[in-house]
Amino acid sequence: MTNEEKKQLQIAACKVRMGVIESVYAAKAGHPGGSLSAADMFAYLYFKELNIDPADPKNPDRDRFVLSKGHTAPGLYAALTNRGFFPVEDLKTLRQIGSYLQGHPNMNTVPGVDMSTGSLGQGISAACGMALAAKHMGKTCRVYTLLGDGEIEEGEVWEALMFAHHYKLDNLCVIIDNNGLQIDGPTKVVMDSGSIPDKLAAFGFEVAEIDGHSFDQMEAAFARARETKGLPFAIVMHTTKGKGVSYMENQVGWHGKAPNDGEYEQAMGELRAQLAGLEAE
Amino acid sequence: MADVKKIATRESYGNALKELGAAHEDVIVFDADLSNATKTNTFQKAYPDRHFNCGIAEGNMMAVAAGAASMGLVPFASSFAMFAAGRAFEQVRNSIGYPHLNVKIGATHGGISVGEDGASHQCCEDFALMRSIPGMVVMSPADDVETRAMVKAAYEHEGPVYMRFGRSAVPVIHDEANYSFEIGKGEVLRDGADVAVIANGLLVAEALEAADTLAEQGISVRVINMATIKPLDEELVLKAAKECGKIVTAEEHSVIGGLGEAVCAAVAESGVPCKVKRIGVNDEFGHSGPAAALLKQFGLSAEHIAETVKYLMAFSAD
Numbered sequence: 001m002t003n004e005e006k007k008q009l010q011i012a013a014c015k016v017r018m019g020v021i022e023s024v025y026a027a028k029a030g031h032p033g034g035s036l037s038a039a040d041m042f043a044y045l046y047f048k049e050l051n052i053d054p055a056d057p058k059n060p061d062r063d064r065f066v067l068s069k070g071h072t073a074p075g076l077y078a079a080l081t082n083r084g085f086f087p088v089e090d091l092k093t094l095r096q097i098g099s100y101l102q103g104h105p106n107m108n109t110v111p112g113v114d115m116s117t118g119s120l121g122q123g124i125s126a127a128c129g130m131a132l133a134a135k136h137m138g139k140t141c142r143v144y145t146l147l148g149d150g151e152i153e154e155g156e157v158w159e160a161l162m163f164a165h166h167y168k169l170d171n172l173c174v175i176i177d178n179n180g181l182q183i184d185g186p187t188k189v190v191m192d193s194g195s196i197p198d199k200l201a202a203f204g205f206e207v208a209e210i211d212g213h214s215f216d217q218m219e220a221a222f223a224r225a226r227e228t229k230g231l232p233f234a235i236v237m238h239t240t241k242g243k244g245v246s247y248m249e250n251q252v253g254w255h256g257k258a259p260n261d262g263e264y265e266q267a268m269g270e271l272r273a274q275l276a277g278l279e280a281e
Numbered sequence: 282m283a284d285v286k287k288i289a290t291r292e293s294y295g296n297a298l299k300e301l302g303a304a305h306e307d308v309i310v311f312d313a314d315l316s317n318a319t320k321t322n323t324f325q326k327a328y329p330d331r332h333f334n335c336g337i338a339e340g341n342m343m344a345v346a347a348g349a350a351s352m353g354l355v356p357f358a359s360s361f362a363m364f365a366a367g368r369a370f371e372q373v374r375n376s377i378g379y380p381h382l383n384v385k386i387g388a389t390h391g392g393i394s395v396g397e398d399g400a401s402h403q404c405c406e407d408f409a410l411m412r413s414i415p416g417m418v419v420m421s422p423a424d425d426v427e428t429r430a431m432v433k434a435a436y437e438h439e440g441p442v443y444m445r446f447g448r449s450a451v452p453v454i455h456d457e458a459n460y461s462f463e464i465g466k467g468e469v470l471r472d473g474a475d476v477a478v479i480a481n482g483l484l485v486a487e488a489l490e491a492a493d494t495l496a497e498q499g500i501s502v503r504v505i506n507m508a509t510i511k512p513l514d515e516e517l518v519l520k521a522a523k524e525c526g527k528i529v530t531a532e533e534h535s536v537i538g539g540l541g542e543a544v545c546a547a548v549a550e551s552g553v554p555c556k557v558k559r560i561g562v563n564d565e566f567g568h569s570g571p572a573a574a575l576l577k578q579f580g581l582s583a584e585h586i587a588e589t590v591k592y593l594m595a596f597s598a599d
Binding site for chain 1: 330331333338340341343345351352353354356375380381
């Protein structure tokens, strides 16, 4: 990856973060913490990895992305709008009556959303169904799904992982946002899942463990994923919940609440400064 | 009915899937380790590359089917009614119903006639659960001919469909040569003016038998086969309400939330004066035993339908 390419991804990620804050602030509700931890991944997926076209969002041969941790819709929406799927000003209608930007993603209303999600554990199953169907239909498209590390407490996730291995879904890439926090507290306190990479490997996955804020490591992991044949691929990314907004970082309280006026100004100030810094480079 | 052909609707379902698979490449089938019982193995034998076992994981199966449907395939997902509608309810609701994806759920072993397996497997709640999901079509066929036509109609219908089939062999009551099926349309099998019996599944044959017995006693019974529970053929229900003034509903399901309640709601909201009596499982769990004995014990029989018709006859029209 060239430095310029990396800078452009950093700018995209910063704009995703600004979109998250703008939309959640306007909605006075939503989930900023996990949207921000995954913001770099959203940027990488939508600005580099996925074979998609905002002008043709229903192209049958496009790559699919399923946001299994559907509550981080603000991050997905911000990525989609910055990639040109819908007007950026619509972000401020998030969660409002009449808006197509529902609290959790709706595939029938939001351009670029491939699956309706929100009930944890189900998105990865749907992604498995897409990957299986793609293989069956002889399509070369790939399927990506992003899960939370709290979400993997759902038993269905492990049913889906077994399924992915059984059907050798090497066109599937499962990404786990390992930010270590869920609504009720640290994952280790609420329900300790132990070693996530070891468990995924035991379920027959090829696993990459990366820094979820490093585009270089994402690039390497996705390259490995594409090269892996006969096995499904998983990326466990270590992230900081709330990443990019100082007072939200690693604070479980920011899992699912909106900033007030002062907090909004501070967050946007920090992000604007980051963006200005990047653009001045 | 000694020389009437009998076949379980799950058997018919398997045969119908095989026929459908021959005609349509986009039909795929998911099962959850019950292929021999749901009879999707009939399809599997013909089209092994289009049959996918999901193991004992019904929730995952339903959302997998949703994902496959989003790619343009037409998945039929099968398990016992208890697990398809019960265990996997939330996946059906959120991953199939909410996005209105084109998944067909073929649920076998519905109702008390599951028999020996007992209450844990005797699902008498599936109509109620599935009816509550917006946009879901809910159906239960009476015999082999209807099952095969219904499966084809489900394929042609764009959107989610729940079909419930039975474990036990049931008499074939339709003449295939003169039969057509339409989703949402009930069928008057026998005309009558005193009382209308609206039934589905294996209770349809019982209703016909009850109508025969009652005819000998001078009671004229209209028998309506209501294979589609949702959307309900309200026009046919209200016609019966107006013309007969008395309705008995009969289904192999809890009296709560099924065909009976759907008919009651249609009649009550219409303002047509009509007394309705529901036959079904009366808010209790089943237990182990031979299917035929259980059906009698739970009042899901021609005898009980006849008794109930006579009970209603005691009420005057005004």
